[in-house]
Amino acid sequence: MTVLSRFSNKVVIVTGGGSGIGQAVVRRVVSEGGIVIAIDVNETGLKAGVKQTEKIAAAGGRYSFKVGSISDEETVKKIIQEVVDQEGRLDVLINVAGILRSSKFTETSLEEFMEPITVNLVGTFLTCREAMPHLIKTKGNIVNCASTSARFGHPYMAGYSASKGGVEAMTKALSWEYMKEGVRVNAVCPGGISTPMKESQGERMGGLDQSLFAHLMRIDYTCGEPDHVAAVFAMLASADGSFMTGEIVKVDGGVHN
Numbered sequence: 001m002t003v004l005s006r007f008s009n010k011v012v013i014v015t016g017g018g019s020g021i022g023q024a025v026v027r028r029v030v031s032e033g034g035i036v037i038a039i040d041v042n043e044t045g046l047k048a049g050v051k052q053t054e055k056i057a058a059a060g061g062r063y064s065f066k067v068g069s070i071s072d073e074e075t076v077k078k079i080i081q082e083v084v085d086q087e088g089r090l091d092v093l094i095n096v097a098g099i100l101r102s103s104k105f106t107e108t109s110l111e112e113f114m115e116p117i118t119v120n121l122v123g124t125f126l127t128c129r130e131a132m133p134h135l136i137k138t139k140g141n142i143v144n145c146a147s148t149s150a151r152f153g154h155p156y157m158a159g160y161s162a163s164k165g166g167v168e169a170m171t172k173a174l175s176w177e178y179m180k181e182g183v184r185v186n187a188v189c190p191g192g193i194s195t196p197m198k199e200s201q202g203e204r205m206g207g208l209d210q211s212l213f214a215h216l217m218r219i220d221y222t223c224g225e226p227d228h229v230a231a232v233f234a235m236l237a238s239a240d241g242s243f244m245t246g247e248i249v250k251v252d253g254g255v256h257n
């Protein structure tokens with residue numbers, strides 16, 4: 001197997017690096033020589049990353065983390081500035097952090113509707129905005145995390161689907177706005193992937209029409225693994241994606257074709 005070192009000397013922030021897809025992205029980028037700083041509210045998951053990466057670090061790859069919420073403006077400002085002060089630069093921002101909420105539409109409170117919007121969309125806005133001046137200096141890039149919920153609409157997930165639709169639209173807007181500065185902005189759009197978020201879906205769906213959900217989501221198919229998605233995040237974030245910007249790349253095993 002060819003060992004890639006596409007992230008040698010690259011400083012890479014990964015939000016949501018404490019679980020599931022984000023943790024897989026951390027492992028992938030560290031294994032390819034990246035200097036990765038994971039941000040998450042899940043301190044236990046972030047600490048697990050230390051063990052997960054110690055044997056795979058190659059070509060100077062290393063891992064550290066910062067505990068904090070991407071939806072808190074002051075926290076995001078502080079953490080991104082700290083990363084740049086400590087490492088001297090920022091080359092890549094990979095936004096994976098997210099939450100899923102499910103409920104019948106007419107029974108959804110404003111607060112419940114806003115939760116995924118606040119983390120998935122506003123959080124992504126905040127990290128992109130704070131990282132952008134540093135990425136302009138390095139001609140770096142951003143890879144955001146959308147979802148097939150945005151493109152195809154999933155029942156009982158109005159707020160979540162809307163938040164991910166917003167991430168897609170914002171990704172495209174930023175790709176135009178920063179094209180001349182040489183900053184690429186893309187997104188990965190995962191389908192069903194085996195992670196703690198996916199595994200807790202049954203619990204969240206309690207009391208809802210599971211058969212409608214199963215039919216529309218086609219959840220009887222085999223889920224993908226976090227590593228399937230991490231590989232695409234890494235491709236877009238590396239020089240292999242250098243002629244791509246404003247792309248939303250679906251990774252769902254073809255289920256939504």
Ligand SMILES: NC(=O)c1ccc[n+]([C@@H]2O[C@H](COP(=O)([O-])OP(=O)(O)OC[C@H]3O[C@@H](n4cnc5c(N)ncnc54)[C@H](O)[C@@H]3O)[C@@H](O)[C@H]2O)c1
Pocket residue numbers: 015016017018019020021022039040041042045068069070071096097098099100119120123145146147148189190191192193194195196197198
């Ligand atoms: N698993 C799937 O089937 C699937 C499908 C489509 C899209 N996605 C998206 O992929 C991304 C990763 O999801 P996952 O399946 O790995 O879920 P996960 O729950 O395993 O991981 C999400 C991580 O985000 C962190 N997080 C949540 N709120 C945060 C906040 N405010 N600040 C910082 N970190 C926060 C969590 O603590 C967790 O570690 C999410 O954006 C999700 O919407 C997942």
